[in-house]
Amino acid sequence: MDANFAGLGFRQGEAVVVTGAANGIGREVALLLARAGLTVSAWDIEEAALNELVAEIEATVGTVRGVLVDLDDQGAIDAAWDEATSMGLPIPYLVNNAGPPSTTDVSVVEGLRMSVGSYVAVTEGWLKRHAAEASSMTFTSSIAGNFFVGPTTDWYPTAKAGIAGYMRHCAVKLRGHPRSNGVAPTGVVTRRTAEAFASEEMQQRLKAQPMGRAGLADEVAAMICFLLSPAASFINGVLIPVDGASTWTHG
Numbered sequence: 001m002d003a004n005f006a007g008l009g010f011r012q013g014e015a016v017v018v019t020g021a022a023n024g025i026g027r028e029v030a031l032l033l034a035r036a037g038l039t040v041s042a043w044d045i046e047e048a049a050l051n052e053l054v055a056e057i058e059a060t061v062g063t064v065r066g067v068l069v070d071l072d073d074q075g076a077i078d079a080a081w082d083e084a085t086s087m088g089l090p091i092p093y094l095v096n097n098a099g100p101p102s103t104t105d106v107s108v109v110e111g112l113r114m115s116v117g118s119y120v121a122v123t124e125g126w127l128k129r130h131a132a133e134a135s136s137m138t139f140t141s142s143i144a145g146n147f148f149v150g151p152t153t154d155w156y157p158t159a160k161a162g163i164a165g166y167m168r169h170c171a172v173k174l175r176g177h178p179r180s181n182g183v184a185p186t187g188v189v190t191r192r193t194a195e196a197f198a199s200e201e202m203q204q205r206l207k208a209q210p211m212g213r214a215g216l217a218d219e220v221a222a223m224i225c226f227l228l229s230p231a232a233s234f235i236n237g238v239l240i241p242v243d244g245a246s247t248w249t250h251g
Contacts, residue, residue, distance in 0.1 A: 008036065009230030015039040015089040016228070019071060019122060020098025022049035024190040025140060028221035029095055034062030036225070038093065041084040043067045045098075071098050071118040081125040092135035092178070093228050094126050096163075099140065102156040111155025116162040123170065131177075136228045139167040139182040140220075141239060146184050147247045160184075164239045171237030179236045181227040186243035188215040211244035 016033050020026035021042035027049075034040045034057045042057075042064055044050040050066045057064040065087060069080040084091060096119045100106070106114065119139060127134060141164045144150070145157030163182065170180035189197045196202060197214050206214055220242045226232055227240070241247055 007231075008226065010036040010038050012037040013089065014093070015041055015084070015087060015091045016093035016095060017041045017043060017084055017091060017122075017126065018095040018097060019043045019069075019118075020140075021066075022046045022053050023192060025185065025188070025217045025220045025224070026095070026097040027053055028218040029097065029224050030064065031057065031061060032218070032221055032225050033093075033095075033228075034064055036229075037062065039087065039089055040064040041067055041087065041091070043069045043071070043080055043098070045070050071122065072114055074121055077118075077121050077125055081129055085129050090133040091126070091130045092133045094123065094134075094137040094178075095140075095224060095228065096122055096137060097140040097224075099159075102142075102144070102152050104153070104155075106153075106155055108155040108158055111153070111159045112162055115155075115159035116166055119163060120166060134178040135230070136179045136181075136232070137170070138224050138228050139163050139180070140224070141167070141182045141184045143184045143186050143241055143243050143247050146239060147241055147243075167239065168237050176236050179232070181232070181235060181237065182239040183220060183223050183227070184239050184241045184243070185220045186215060186241075186246050188217050188220055190217045209244060209246045210248070211246075213244075215242065215244055 016038045018030045021030040022044035030040050030042050054064050054066040067080045070076045099115050142160040145161035149157050167180050167182040223242050
């Protein structure tokens, strides 16, 4: 996406933490926010993909520091926050984006721990260190469990609804310091999903959707960046579906 997010009020000299930054929606968020002038602390568990993202941002659009971290490990989260804080910049923004794929074979309890639990741990680590400047955070949820429930693993819609609930709780509890909002995307085209979306069966299904096509990762990322930004200063506690109105065709 060639959109310029500099006009949304982000300021140079500030940083953002983006979890799950190496692939998919998180990768596009990191690229957009770097282009907007923020220093990006990019967190991910996949080292090769993370190094690729860091190289691209450094070569083209901005400043980034890659942080290799397993968000299922509290000690690793603490170490990642220590590393991000060591940059010496205010970190007013947090993008809680990382999470296991819907196809991950885990129990509901494990799925909640890996999804909601990791978001809580990352958020609490941020507020412990950066409460004074904390301005805005976003959560990546899903239409699943919030606007639509279809055939999927048991834990996935449960966890995605839990993420939305925690996001709303933070919006009220923290009274806008920071603001707390979320996005609920449908499945979107990424480097990982491109082959599946290109299949003839999927293309036929997409033709029946209101917009007649799949969404793109950078289209979800654009909404995340807007909600995160000072331009959305009175938006707090909302979960916005990014689905091309496809939710209305289910049922």
